[in-house]
Amino acid sequence: MSKKAVAKKPVVPAMFAKSAASSSPTKSAEGNKENHTKPDRLVPWVEKYRPKKVSDVAYQDEVVAVLTKCLAGSDFPNLLFYGPPGTGKTSTILAAAHELFGPQLFRDRVMELNSSDERGINVIREKVKKFAQFSVVATRTDGVYCPPFKLVILDECDSMTKAAQAALRRTMERESKTTRFCLICNYISRIIDPITSRCAKFRFKPLSNNIIEQRLQAICNNENVQCEPEAISELVKCTEGDMRKAVTFLQSVARFRTNETISTKDVHEITGVIPDNVIENLYQVCHSGSYEKLATTVKNVLLEGYASHQLLLQLHDHILAQMALGNEQKAVIFEKSAVVDGCLLDGADEYLQLMDFLCTVMHQLCRT
Incomplete structure (x- = not known):
């Protein structure tokens, strides 16, 4: 009884021992590093292979030659690029901006507005005007000379309203010392004359x-x-x-x-291109003169999932190549195809519009 009771130390299980605790985090961290390697980021090939320099732009020799001289002399006028889609208009001006300002000043010196942004008169008066009013210095972090102006890129500018274009004309006129503008569009006829007269116009040709x-x-x-x-x-x-x-x-x-x-x-x-045998089959059915057979064939073609607009385009090319039809008959058929195309764009029923067009084709073929 005189002996003091000695308190026994609690037994710690092996799984909670210090050695195990000290070794497990390092092993788990190493395992996480091995198992959680970052996969390669998938980039669309359109962006991956976009030209990085103006000299990389394909087939637009005149535009490349003029822009190269502008970059060498740092004399950059207001630009207007127009032409079919996918010919390199946006890629060309972005490559020129990267060469002109460098990667460090690109975000501060360039403002790009495309068709997804609102570009009404309020945006031109507030956002574009405020960006154009601030002046910049002619220095870059890498020591290369940089011209003392900024660049505003307006993509799809032919969808801007007339009022917004008029406000843009005034901004281009007043802020010419601090800002250059590059307008990109598909149809130059939709740009007002006061803007086109203030820009150097370049047409981008369809690529061969x-x-x-x-x-x-x-x-x-x-x-x-x-x-x-x-x-x-x-x-x-x-x-x-x-x-x-x-x-x-x-x-x-x-x-x-x-x-x-x-x-x-x-x-x-x-x-989504329709096979040639389907187009030829429709044309031969029109030769038969049977309305019931034509209705069944058109319904089967649409049930296959083919687009009516693509079907109309390929039928147009197929009929154009037929030498047995006269010019007057082709004129009647193509006039009807234009009407049907407009109705399809307005959301009309595909079956009824195709039947209307093919019945016209059948009538002209039966005349021969």
Whole structure:
């Protein structure tokens, strides 16, 4: 009883021992580093292969020559780029801005407004005017000379209202010392004359088939994509000189046929092009003169999921190549196709509009 009771130390399980506690976090951290490696960020090929310099722009030799001299002399006028979509208008001015201001000053010196932004008269009066009023210095962090002005890029400016364009004209006139403007549009006729007279106008031509084929083949080599030459030619034919659409379709069909050779059939499935035998079958049914047979054929074609607008375009090209039809008959057919195309854009019923067009074709064929 005289002996003091000795308190026993609690037994700590092995799983909570210091050695285990000290070693487990390091092991788990190492395991997390190994297991949670960041995957490569997937970038759309349109952005990945966008020209980084003005000299990389394809097929627009006149525009590249003039812009190169402007960059060398730092004399940059107000610009107006117009032409079909996918010909390099936005890529050209972005590449020129990167060369002019460098990566450090690009965000501070360039303001870009595209079709997704609101560009009414209030935006021109407030946002653009406020950006254009501030002056900048002619120095860069890397020591290269930088011109003392900023750049405003207005993409799809042919969708701006007349009032907004009039307000923009006044801003371009007053802030010419501190800001340059680059307007990009598809239709120059929708730009008011006071703006076009203040800009140096450049037309971007549709890209030739050889240029697009070379660029697509280079992308296939870099991305390890196996593609038949006929498939690339068909892809160029479907896009009609639009480089952006061609690169996008190529990436889509490459994801669709991973580790496989891309064929012409795969291109047709991605682009939505209707096979020639379907077009020829519709034309032969119109030759028969049977309304019931035509109605059944059109219904079956639409049930296959083919787009009516694409069907109308390919029927137009097929009828245009028919030598048996006279010019007067083709004129009547194409006039009806224009009316049907407008109705389809307004949201009319596809079956009724196609039947209206094909009945006109049948009537003209039966006359012969």
